[in-house]
Amino acid sequence: MERPRIHIGWLYPEYMNLYGDRGNIIVLTQRSRWHGLDPEVTQVRMGESADFARFDLLVIGGGQDREQALVAEDFVRVKARPLAEAIEDGLAVLAVCGGYQMLGKYFKTHTGELIRFSGILDLWTEAGRERMIGNCVIESDLFEGTRTIVGFENHSGRTYLGKGLRPLGRVLKGYGNNGADRTEGVVYKSTVGTYLLIQRALDRRYGGQVKIGALNDDLEMRAHEAIIARFGK
Amino acid sequence: MNLRSRMAVWMGKGLVTATRMAGRGGTTLPGAVARKVAPDLLRTLAAQPREGVVAVTGTNGKTTTAKMLSSICEAAGWGVAHNRAGANLIAGLTTALIQAADWKGRIDQSVGLLEIDEATMPRACQEVRPKVAVVTNFFRDQLDRFGELEHTVDLVARGLAHLAPGGRAVLNADDPNCARLGTRPGAEPLYYGLEVEGAGSGSASQAADARHCVQCGHPYEYAALYYAHLGQYRCPNCGHRRPKPQVYIDRLWDVDALGSSFRLVSLEGACEVRLQIPGLYNVYNALAAAAGAVALGLPLPAIRQGLEATTSQFGRMERITIDDRQVFMALVKNPAGFDSVIQTVMQAESRKNLVIAINDRYADGTDVSWLWDVDFEALAGHQDEINFIICTGRRAEDMAVRLKYAGIDVAKLSIEKDPGAAVKQGLRYIQSGDLLYILPTYTAMLQIRDLIARKGHTKKYWEV
Known part of the structure; x- marks a missing residue:
């Protein structure tokens, strides 16, 4: 039998690719294979138009301030509207760090420059003086029941969520969205925005046609538990 | 040189001797203390x-x-x-x-x-x-x-x-x-x-x-x-x-x-x-x-x-012999450097026995997500030549996960958190004449180097 296909989009890989963002693509493709699926990764670059609805999953990585400013114009002009529609329609999106900020209304850099995005989600980001750097542990109910998520954050942007937007989780250790309100990330429909370089992929079923079973995650859980033992609680 | 600076030099030299007698490298502390006495000391000496x-x-x-x-x-x-x-760093320059x-x-x-x-x-x-x-x-x-x-x-x-x-x-x-x-x-x-x-x-x-x-x-x-x-x-x-x-x-x-x-x-x-x-x-x-x-x-x-x-600096890339086993140690600290080391390892014809030691202390970099930017897939492409990979250090588990996703057979991976123990283990697992590759981050390298120095196989690092 032919393996069911899973189509993964990767937005601005040539610019928004920092701090091991490639790791999320590696994890998603490998786990798809181990689940018996046939993953295909399509890069969506600057200047290219994109039909986001054809993807099952979209990944947007982080970028430095300079890279974000470079892609902002293209994002607003070409990508934002179809992406907003796809997100409303339930497209699964993993947006990390700079990619997460891009889903919001704007990013105000430490030099006072305003990088405008199109506000797909009601959130905004302003750079603070101190970078928020370190291991981070949050608690989330994303996975049917409360569980911890660990990762590493490194950002100067303080992100604030508008009324009615749910955070991905609550900070147990670290800074999270802004270092003040103990929230981290955002969840809207199937879109997840986060400052954490999450080391475990989000598995998702598509329309119930493809059932995926459980994988052996012993090694992954050991890595997770090691961080919880050091930093959790 | 004024009296204050001279006193700072005496104090610094005294501390270098004292820390060495205590068996420590003493490369930072003497300079830091001397600068407290004479803040201008580095300027005076460097002139x-x-x-x-x-x-x-x-x-x-x-x-x-x-x-x-x-x-x-x-x-x-x-x-x-x-x-x-x-x-x-500034204190180390002053000490030198x-x-x-x-x-x-x-x-x-x-x-x-x-x-x-x-x-x-x-x-x-x-x-x-x-x-x-x-x-x-x-x-x-x-x-x-x-x-x-x-x-x-x-x-x-x-x-x-x-x-x-x-x-x-x-x-x-x-x-x-x-x-x-x-x-x-x-x-x-x-x-x-x-x-x-x-x-x-x-x-x-x-x-x-x-x-x-x-x-x-x-x-x-x-x-x-x-x-x-x-x-x-x-x-x-x-x-x-x-x-x-x-x-x-x-x-x-x-x-x-x-x-x-x-x-x-x-x-x-x-x-x-x-x-x-x-x-x-x-x-x-x-x-x-x-x-x-x-x-x-x-x-x-x-x-x-x-x-x-010029020959290799110990730990940066050096071959040493322990009993009848060869050890090759190369410092890894960022993706570009690690990629080069992997290429050098793959050039060798022998079976590959590896210890990868990843710490996340300040000097190593506390963020280990850079491991996802290293081309371990190149290593997985030579799967048959790999005998074993022991992952060690404070982020041993993260290293093992990365290798799993690179496509390395999980059966070849093991985790031993203590770098010293992992190196000893690696030496036990290889045979006479075999080569053990040790790829540590900075502080893991210091730990392993201390272990090897205690076995009397290399100079202490301040003598390098």
Whole structure:
């Protein structure tokens, strides 16, 4: 039998690719294979138009301030509207760090420059003086029941969520969205925005046609538990 | 030298002796204490060497480049005051010069040679006023400490603004971020680079950090690509291009697991060099050192002699024998460096037995997500040659997960959190005549080196 296909989009890989963002693509493709699926990764670059609805999953990585400013114009002009529609329609999106900020209304850099995005989600980001750097542990109910998520954050942007937007989780250790309100990330429909370089992929079923079973995650859980033992609680 | 400074030197020297007797390296504390007594001490000491001070900075290759340059200076008959233990923050620089000074605080060596951490460049250069500053390259490295790469480049630029009058910035023409430092007002740049056809990988790896024009952001076109993003680049949009190097290598041959041979060209002429350290990145280090020597006015024969006399620094890349087993240890600290080490490991014909030791202390970089940018998939491509991989260190589990996703058979992976125990385990698992590869991050390397030193197999590191 032919393996069911899973189509993964990767937005601005040539610019928004920092701090091991490639790791999320590696994890998603490998786990798809181990689940018996046939993953295909399509890069969506600057200047290219994109039909986001054809993807099952979209990944947007982080970028430095300079890279974000470079892609902002293209994002607003070409990508934002179809992406907003796809997100409303339930497209699964993993947006990390700079990619997460891009889903919001704007990013105000430490030099006072305003990088405008199109506000797909009601959130905004302003750079603070101190970078928020370190291991981070949050608690989330994303996975049917409360569980911890660990990762590493490194950002100067303080992100604030508008009324009615749910955070991905609550900070147990670290800074999270802004270092003040103990929230981290955002969840809207199937879109997840986060400052954490999450080391475990989000598995998702598509329309119930493809059932995926459980994988052996012993090694992954050991890595997770090691961080919880050091930093959790 | 005033009494205060002299007291600070005495105190520093006393502490160096005391910490050594206590069995510690003592490369930072004496300088830190002496600076409390005489805040101007580094400035006072650095003003003394007749030929001035050379600063060596950049992401990769600082220690090796400085060691090669030191060897060249010695070949030219110069005494060198050098922070060779690699302590490259302000206190470490001070300690090194205290050690070089006599009890009256006088430095007789002809030249000061200081490897300097990128973030320490602004302050260090203000105090030591280098005559020559060699910049190796910029890669993503310890972004948790430095913030973004742009910021690191800026820190180095701020250092270069404080060179001594008539000072020279020696810059890697093949690295766009490094070369652009030469466009800033200040020191007159001396560029070095490779002018070799067909060297290197030919394609930009994931570790490449400047694939886009540093002026306008458009992707570069490369006439030649040597290693990561280093090569002969040109921006088709705004025309920004690699400057022509004044010191370069135009031929490269016999590149193997033992070393490389190349022809070095400067304004003065050309000579052939046989380097005793493997890896294309060490060819770059040798070229950087040679260009630094040219900026100091040293002749080609001394450059050749100094480079050929340089052997691997323990831990950076060295082979040692423990009982009848061979151990090869290479420091890994960022994706570009790790990729090069993997390529060197894969060149060997024997079965691969590996210990990978990943710590996440401050000196290692507390963020280990860089492991996802390393091309471990290349290792997985030679699955059959791999016997075992022991993952160790504070982030042993993360390393194991990364290898699993690279496609390494989980049956070949094991986790032993303690680096010393992991190395002993590795030695038990191999047979007489076999080779064990140890690939540690910085603090893991210190742990393992202590273990091996206790077995009496190598010098303590401050003697390296």
